[in-house]
Amino acid sequence: MQLKEFTIERVIAGYRKQEFSPSELATSYLDAIEEQNGRLGAFLQVDRDLVLAQAAALDSRRQEVNKLPLFGVPIAIKDNFLVKNWQATAGSKILKGYVSPYTATCVEKLESAGAIIIGKTNLDEFAMGSSTENSAYFPAKNPWDTSRVTGGSSGGSASAVAAALAVGSLGSDTGGSIRQPARLCGIVGLKPTYGRVSRYGIIAFASSLDQVGPFGRTVQDVASLLEVISGYDRNDATSSRAIVPHYSDHLKGATLKNVRVGIARDWLEGVDGEVRKSFDEAVKLMIKDGAKIVDISLPHSRYALSTYYIIAPCEASSNLARYDGIHSGFRAEGVTDLDSVYFKSRGQGFGAEVKLRIMLGTYALSAGYYDAFYGKANEVRKLIQQDFLTAYEDCDCIVMPTSPSTAFKFGEKAADPIKMYTSDICTLPVSLAGLPALSVPCGLDSQGLPIGLQFIGKHFEESHLLKVAHKYELERGEFPLPAGVDY
Amino acid sequence: MSGSSNLDREDVLKIARLARLELDEAEVALYQDRLGRVLEYVRELNQVKTEKAATVKHVPRDAVSIREDRAIEFTDREALLRNAPAQIEEHFLVPTVIEQN
Amino acid sequence: MSLSEKYEAVIGLEVHAQLLTESKMFCGCRNAYGAPPNTQMCPVCTGQPGTLPVINQFAVELGVRAALAIKAEIHHESVFSRKNYFYPDLPKGYQISQYERPFCTRGKILISLGDGSEKEIGITRIHFEEDAGKNLHKGDHTQVDLNRAGVPLIEIVSEPDMRTAEEAGQYLRTLRTLLRYANVTDGDMEKGNFRCDANISVRPRGQKEFGTKVELKNINSFRFVEKAVEYEIDRQIRAIEGGETIVQQTRGWNSAKNVSEVMREKEDAHDYRYFPEPDLAPLQISDKWIGEIKNELPELPDQKKSRFESSYGLSGYDAGVLTASRDLANYFEGVVDVCKDAKTSANWVMNELLGRLNAVGKDIVETPVSAMELANLISKVQSGAISGKIGKTVFEEMFETGKTAESIIEAQGLKQISDPSALEPVVRKVMEANPGQVAGYKAGKVKLLGFFVGQVMKETKGQANPGLVNDIVKKLLDS
Structure with a gap:
């Protein structure tokens, strides 16, 4: 059995042909993870017993392979998701040893569809970061070049799929945390429309921006995962009641003919030469297939970084107040009064980037500053969103690079927060507008590192977005695996 | 932004106190620098004319989802207590609190 | 001129009333008083990572009932906000409340006073919020019970319209009556499901500006509302008369000592960093919904x-x-x-x-x-x-x-004797015992009839049917 060949379709076909049982497949994945995780740091927790128990239960339900869309498919879950009986650390010391008392809605949906939860993946602490260097445990490494970052914050989930240690995975995207690591690791990653997937059971970073989404090797796999995890959840008042289409079925017969593809030219100015070249080639391919290119303008998106770095820290400063050394998780040792429970537990429990963002948000919400920061940023956010809605009067989807440069080396951007934050410059506006977007690999640079193309759709029109991306993917042809993945 | 981008030490300590974060001296210096940089950067929003924002509708959303008033028992309360760092007699335990309310 | 003629108090009350729902404000845990500690809790109300609030529909309806009862404006759109502060009884590190845009403003109630007059007291706003848990102080440690965390509350904020302790007491009683009529709350101060904080200041009579206000907490019984408010007014007047300046502070009523005591000074005032709760879209209350609630509103x-x-x-x-x-x-x-x-x-x-x-x-x-x-x-x-x-x-x-x-x-044997055959012998006995009165009656002193009836009633220990006795006496005397 060759793990590197597995897509969801291929796994299901294997079960139908009785090539392997769920337990056999799960064991192969567990063995591969055990062998590779030291090199890649993709997983924070892999519990053999919990995995094999799920697989064994499926062994006795083999006939259900025709009913359950993800029967026996090993899926990795970012460690800021709660899965009952698994730890959920969010990559933070402050939640070390925290055992989930319940399961996130989207993971419940995966389980009901027959998926095997294979492990919990590494991330930047509380999903705050663009490199997975901020994990309190160890950094995740890029399977294409382990001296480079995976991107973040869902670096572990991206690395796991790129290295064939899971067929698919889930991540969360607040400002680019799915798309950017998908791009750096050479796989497909989708951030759905805000409200498409329930956030219940996802450890909150910035509530008005957080969204769950899938990683896969192909657009087809991402579509299959999306249709399982999407839908209204009575436990999430911000989840949408919009009908969930059969995204994967809709891909059949996709065409780019007469699809109006929007490009914001001024956005391409700061982009690396190689990234730009790869982007232009991808656009040519789409034109060849019948797409019509439309010039669009997103004038307020240049303020996305500032807007995001006010809104997200404000919400985070409040969301992370619950880690107080009293109700759950870590309490500093030797604390004998209430103030030291708070100050020491939080001071020692949170890492540097998390503390920076908590303080940013605390400052921006404090008396006298609210209107100038949070109030102003929310106004700009509306304008950013309005630009997109205006652009969509003339086009059906928008393409732009997923990030301006390829995977950087460890520590390269760690010193200057703004420099690190600019790696998300192309994904932030989309998050602020609540739009769906996915990153599809579109080439390799001269160092053999993946480059990604970001497709952005209209609210709740993932179906159309996936069709366009799927068709592009077909035109592009097979995308290679990282060199070391040969198992 | 009305706040100066150059935060002084006292500003950093005040924010850390509000956020209940103990910082050592090196951290105070680090955050004074980093917070200062980010706040300096985000000042650019001052230039943005946002009068039109009031007329922009929010992301199309369903009406707020409301829950029927029905009691549902959560059966695994031990799991909740177990995750607390300290418990006593089925309670969450903290050092003595000087009552404020 | 007495001190109470020289000064005038200005009082506003903030009342927290727990709502009579089956479940909590944002989760399915039971809302009931007196359960064993930490048995009414779930991932949501204990603030477990990843949990989200969902608004209880009936809590909103009870809030609207309260708004209707005080004839207030109900807003079609209102916004929940987070009030951020750290405290052991607050597991999320913030309380979900309403701040800039409450669901209800501008109400009023009419109170009756001892001198027979009536007075209208304005109500600034009513908003929804969730209750906190309870900190139990045990000497060397504090333990936290989260059964109450997330119980639905409305906070009713009055205008500073009251001038005397009596008015404050009557306002509180009238408000409670209204809310109990509407089945909104139990209104039991002793059980803590109806709580009151008073903002009290004094100023020389005739002065327009308010004096510095003091917030008085722990007024947790109707028995000492007036006493506590009266004490605080008196304390402030004496302080001013003694040349002191009133400082803005929070005081607590000590019902054992009958005094108010300092809880915290203004310098400790919290910076709550309110912002709109991103986990909840604005609350919509349509006219149609208000109409339905009005139709089911109990008689006020x-x-x-x-x-x-x-x-x-x-x-x-x-x-x-x-x-x-x-x-x-x-x-x-x-x-x-x-x-x-x-x-x-x-x-x-x-x-x-x-x-x-x-x-x-x-x-x-x-x-x-x-x-x-x-x-x-x-x-x-x-x-x-x-x-x-x-x-x-x-x-x-x-x-x-x-x-x-x-x-x-x-x-x-108190049953009334209405049997003439039982009463006639008694009447005869009374006539025989009083021949003089019989003679007098027959001579025209008809007023003596009452005397005989009275004697018969006495004889029967009041059990005789007086009407019937009257008839029999008359009949026998006239025969």
Whole structure:
């Protein structure tokens, strides 16, 4: 059995042909993870017993392979998701040893569809970061070049799929945390429309921006995962009641003919030469297939970084107040009064980037500053969103690079927060507008590192977005695996 | 932004106190620098004319989802207590609190 | 000039009322008082990572009822906000409340005062919020019970319209009555489901500006609302007279010592960093929904009072007394239902029952005489089975022992004698014993008739039917 060949379709076909049982497949994945995780740091927790128990239960339900869309498919879950009986650390010391008392809605949906939860993946602490260097445990490494970052914050989930240690995975995207690591690791990653997937059971970073989404090797796999995890959840008042289409079925017969593809030219100015070249080639391919290119303008998106770095820290400063050394998780040792429970537990429990963002948000919400920061940023956010809605009067989807440069080396951007934050410059506006977007690999640079193309759709029109991306993917042809993945 | 981008030490300590974060001296210096940089950067929003924002509708959303008033028992309360760092007699335990309310 | 003539107090009240829902504000845990510690909790109300709030529909409806009861404006769109602060009884590190855009503003209630006057008190706003848990202090440590965390509350903020402790007390009682009528809250201060903080300042009479206000907390019983407010007003006046400056602070009422004590100074004032709760879209309350809630709104005190006047023919005063609480009004209607005589029922309830309850300091819900039993007693008097006077004795006995009228009358042989053949011998006996009076009557002193009736009643220990005795006496004397 060759793990590197597995897509969801291929796994299901294997079960139908009785090539392997769920337990056999799960064991192969567990063995591969055990062998590779030291090199890649993709997983924070892999519990053999919990995995094999799920697989064994499926062994006795083999006939259900025709009913359950993800029967026996090993899926990795970012460690800021709660899965009952698994730890959920969010990559933070402050939640070390925290055992989930319940399961996130989207993971419940995966389980009901027959998926095997294979492990919990590494991330930047509380999903705050663009490199997975901020994990309190160890950094995740890029399977294409382990001296480079995976991107973040869902670096572990991206690395796991790129290295064939899971067929698919889930991540969360607040400002680019799915798309950017998908791009750096050479796989497909989708951030759905805000409200498409329930956030219940996802450890909150910035509530008005957080969204769950899938990683896969192909657009087809991402579509299959999306249709399982999407839908209204009575436990999430911000989840949408919009009908969930059969995204994967809709891909059949996709065409780019007469699809109006929007490009914001001024956005391409700061982009690396190689990234730009790869982007232009991808656009040519789409034109060849019948797409019509439309010039669009997103004038307020240049303020996305500032807007995001006010809104997200404000919400985070409040969301992370619950880690107080009293109700759950870590309490500093030797604390004998209430103030030291708070100050020491939080001071020692949170890492540097998390503390920076908590303080940013605390400052921006404090008396006298609210209107100038949070109030102003929310106004700009509306304008950013309005630009997109205006652009969509003339086009059906928008393409732009997923990030301006390829995977950087460890520590390269760690010193200057703004420099690190600019790696998300192309994904932030989309998050602020609540739009769906996915990153599809579109080439390799001269160092053999993946480059990604970001497709952005209209609210709740993932179906159309996936069709366009799927068709592009077909035109592009097979995308290679990282060199070391040969198992 | 009305706040100066150059935060002084006292500003950093005040924010850390509000956020209940103990910082050592090196951290105070680090955050004074980093917070200062980010706040300096985000000042650019001052230039943005946002009068039109009031007329922009929010992301199309369903009406707020409301829950029927029905009691549902959560059966695994031990799991909740177990995750607390300290418990006593089925309670969450903290050092003595000087009552404020 | 006395100090109270020289100064005027300005009082505003903030009332927190727990709502009578089955479940909590944002999760499915049961909202009930008195369960064993930490048994009514779930991932949501303990603030587990990843959990989200979902608004309880009925809590909103109860809030709207409260708004209707105080004739306030209800906003079609309101916004939940987070109030951020750290405290062990607050597991999320923030309380979900409403801040800039509450669901209800500009209400008012009318209060009655001891001198017979009435006064309108403005209500600034009502907003929704969730309750915190409880910190239990155990000497060397504090332990936290989260059963109460997330229980739905409304906070009702009055205008600074009150000027005396009496007004504050009456406002609080009237508000409670209204909310209890509307089935919004239990309104039990002792159980903590109805809580009151008072903002109190004093200023020289005639001055327009308010003085520096002090927030007074821990007023947790109706028994000492006036006393606490009075004390604080007095304390401030004395302080000013003594040359002190009042500082803005929070004080707590110490009901054991009957004094207010400093809890915190203004410098400790929190910076709550309010911002709109991103996990909840703005709350929409449509006119249609308000209409439905209005249709199901229980009858409110003033509606009930006018109905009592018009359909029972009661005086304004009687109707007012009988509608002072919904329980009392229900009791009264229970009596009328059975005995069908509203005026008589009103007299019995007001004079006998309330008189006795007040004497022993009990509330109508604690009455040992049920409405049905009181109605039975009244019916016996009306049918002549017992006399009115004996009726009152029987009532005393019922109140003391909780026995039924029937059994008391039976056991003590109090049944009225209405059999002429039983009464005639008694009348004859009285006539024989008083020949002089008989002669006098026959000589034309007809007023002596009353004397004979009285003697017969005395002879029968009041059990004789007085009308019948009258007839028999007349018949035998005239024969």
